[in-house]
Amino acid sequence: MPEFRKDMILDEWVIIASERAKRPEMFREEKVKIETPSGMVCPFDKGNEEMTPPEILRMDLNGDIIDKSDPNWQIRVVPNKFPALKPVAAPGTKLYGMYSIMDGFGLHEVIINSSEHILYLSQLSQPQIKLIIDVYARRLREIKKDSRIESVIIMLNQGKDAGASLEHTHSQIFALPFNSPVLEKELRGTLRYYRLHKNCAVCDILDFEAKENKRIIFENNHFVIIQPFASRNPFETWILPKRHYSNFENISKEETQSFSECLKLLVDFFYNELSNPSFNYYIHTGPLHTKTDHHYHWHFELIPKLSIKAGFEIATGIDICITTPEDTAKFIKEKLKI
Amino acid sequence: MPEFRKDMILDEWVIIASERAKRPEMFREEKVKIETPSGMVCPFDKGNEEMTPPEILRMDLNGDIIDKSDPNWQIRVVPNKFPALKPVAAPGTKLYGMYSIMDGFGLHEVIINSSEHILYLSQLSQPQIKLIIDVYARRLREIKKDSRIESVIIMLNQGKDAGASLEHTHSQIFALPFNSPVLEKELRGTLRYYRLHKNCAVCDILDFEAKENKRIIFENNHFVIIQPFASRNPFETWILPKRHYSNFENISKEETQSFSECLKLLVDFFYNELSNPSFNYYIHTGPLHTKTDHHYHWHFELIPKLSIKAGFEIATGIDICITTPEDTAKFIKEKLKI
Numbered sequence: 001m002p003e004f005r006k007d008m009i010l011d012e013w014v015i016i017a018s019e020r021a022k023r024p025e026m027f028r029e030e031k032v033k034i035e036t037p038s039g040m041v042c043p044f045d046k047g048n049e050e051m052t053p054p055e056i057l058r059m060d061l062n063g064d065i066i067d068k069s070d071p072n073w074q075i076r077v078v079p080n081k082f083p084a085l086k087p088v089a090a091p092g093t094k095l096y097g098m099y100s101i102m103d104g105f106g107l108h109e110v111i112i113n114s115s116e117h118i119l120y121l122s123q124l125s126q127p128q129i130k131l132i133i134d135v136y137a138r139r140l141r142e143i144k145k146d147s148r149i150e151s152v153i154i155m156l157n158q159g160k161d162a163g164a165s166l167e168h169t170h171s172q173i174f175a176l177p178f179n180s181p182v183l184e185k186e187l188r189g190t191l192r193y194y195r196l197h198k199n200c201a202v203c204d205i206l207d208f209e210a211k212e213n214k215r216i217i218f219e220n221n222h223f224v225i226i227q228p229f230a231s232r233n234p235f236e237t238w239i240l241p242k243r244h245y246s247n248f249e250n251i252s253k254e255e256t257q258s259f260s261e262c263l264k265l266l267v268d269f270f271y272n273e274l275s276n277p278s279f280n281y282y283i284h285t286g287p288l289h290t291k292t293d294h295h296y297h298w299h300f301e302l303i304p305k306l307s308i309k310a311g312f313e314i315a316t317g318i319d320i321c322i323t324t325p326e327d328t329a330k331f332i333k334e335k336l337k338i
Numbered sequence: 339m340p341e342f343r344k345d346m347i348l349d350e351w352v353i354i355a356s357e358r359a360k361r362p363e364m365f366r367e368e369k370v371k372i373e374t375p376s377g378m379v380c381p382f383d384k385g386n387e388e389m390t391p392p393e394i395l396r397m398d399l400n401g402d403i404i405d406k407s408d409p410n411w412q413i414r415v416v417p418n419k420f421p422a423l424k425p426v427a428a429p430g431t432k433l434y435g436m437y438s439i440m441d442g443f444g445l446h447e448v449i450i451n452s453s454e455h456i457l458y459l460s461q462l463s464q465p466q467i468k469l470i471i472d473v474y475a476r477r478l479r480e481i482k483k484d485s486r487i488e489s490v491i492i493m494l495n496q497g498k499d500a501g502a503s504l505e506h507t508h509s510q511i512f513a514l515p516f517n518s519p520v521l522e523k524e525l526r527g528t529l530r531y532y533r534l535h536k537n538c539a540v541c542d543i544l545d546f547e548a549k550e551n552k553r554i555i556f557e558n559n560h561f562v563i564i565q566p567f568a569s570r571n572p573f574e575t576w577i578l579p580k581r582h583y584s585n586f587e588n589i590s591k592e593e594t595q596s597f598s599e600c601l602k603l604l605v606d607f608f609y610n611e612l613s614n615p616s617f618n619y620y621i622h623t624g625p626l627h628t629k630t631d632h633h634y635h636w637h638f639e640l641i642p643k644l645s646i647k648a649g650f651e652i653a654t655g656i657d658i659c660i661t662t663p664e665d666t667a668k669f670i671k672e673k674l675k676i
Binding site for chain 2: 005006007008009010011012013014015016017022023024025027028084097098099153155156157161162163164172174176180181182183185186188189190192193201202204205208211212228229230231232234235273274275277280281282284299301303306308309310311312314315316317318319320321322323324325327328330331332
């Protein structure tokens, strides 16, 4: 059973994931290898459905839910085979000597983005990407019904350097019994901004950036692609909804279309015009059962793995970015001829 | 000039390091390469002293300060040639539209750990390592005289995967005009613990771990080597001083000897018995001008690069560790025959 353990100095939870635990000897020979199924059978390919745990959802390219025996699927959602969190226990802190521990309660789902053995999101069409976003929102609305779940992270790791353990493109959903430290910081930071300025920080960013026009890359009806002013990583990119709302699951059909257009443009840029780097992306969305509508504004962040976080960043929590977002925005716009 | 920029959502500073800035085009061809001077002249080698900025300190193997023309040096301290922070300005927040910015004020020094072209700390003797620790404390006591500096991070990156930009073994000192987010969290967490338990969290950890004897690897007169209960990384290792004090610069001569014994044992283990992985280590020490003696206890952390922080860790701030500290402690003790 995975376990939350409290760091008593930082007063923060850590997950000790015994389900995916490696024995210490495995680190002797060489650095930990990411297992990719080259030459191996891929459990995410069409035809290998029985290799995954029993599925949660199966959909065709039209976005219709289809029967578990129907081979014409485009997307499947399954529980992670080696979950970092498990839905079997109720949350609740216990003492272990001086320490606090908690069962590793939560959900850890995998969204198989495509039935074909595709490695890069950019190899999918915009309608296929739109379907993935649809599934994100659909799963979120479903998970929200469980009152034990407080917050959800939707994310994708692409490439070895980004920590992907299987090369077949897939997304992941983690559902937690509390707000993560990053979400808590975002809620505190945006509430502080709201109290000072009587406005949403992200709405003000959208206004200011539109005026300055130095870091915006693209916009359509409902979304803006931007290099953030306080960028933490080279080519870190945000997609911001123009409409102010806290929770991603309330995305409309039109907005989903608009968002998929932005995401397709972005992953195509990295694939075609940069070095097809590994990347992580994730959706920061408000807590499921606490109203944060007035100050929180959901957003999407993509971080390509183009630099290494070293001792300074780990020890201080302060990121050093070796490019300026103004330069990278200019570069991306030139390449995309926008 | 490097610049602090405030992330308005997280309410946290980021450094945009224009001095070390890369042009966006440089990321086009391939992932960013770490420049190691293989075949090139190494600026840290004996004889190449003029390749570094004017030095701050030069010492021989006896720990005596020697003249800048004396070739028999063991350690030199120099300002970083491409600093992430610069001592030229006074700190102070300015507005840039809706954003807050601040000159990148601070110090960024390099400690050349050896005049020989040595790559791994484990290739140095214990007296040589003791001298490095001596220099850490000496520089900290000196930097403390500058009232504009609020906190200091002492660290070492070894190996490409840990972000080392030059292979010749070297340490780095960063001096900041404020407490880093991680230090602030540690101060809050330990103060909270102190108020609840009327005791220091680290002192209680030392007591509890000695009783349990499941995660302690080694101890001598003044220090304990431990795998932390809420380990964030496989083989993450802490060295904890037995004496309760907040600030590393107050380390005694005897303690320096004792600490160097622990550090030598630790780096030798990783070099000889694991896979000689890249690693980051750093010293967490109390703020320079605020008294935190009653609740803060300085400590040393070493994190080998044996796993990748992926989307979940970046998006949530919650680390997933794929080994248990009990297993790794047992493994290390067996290998070291302790």
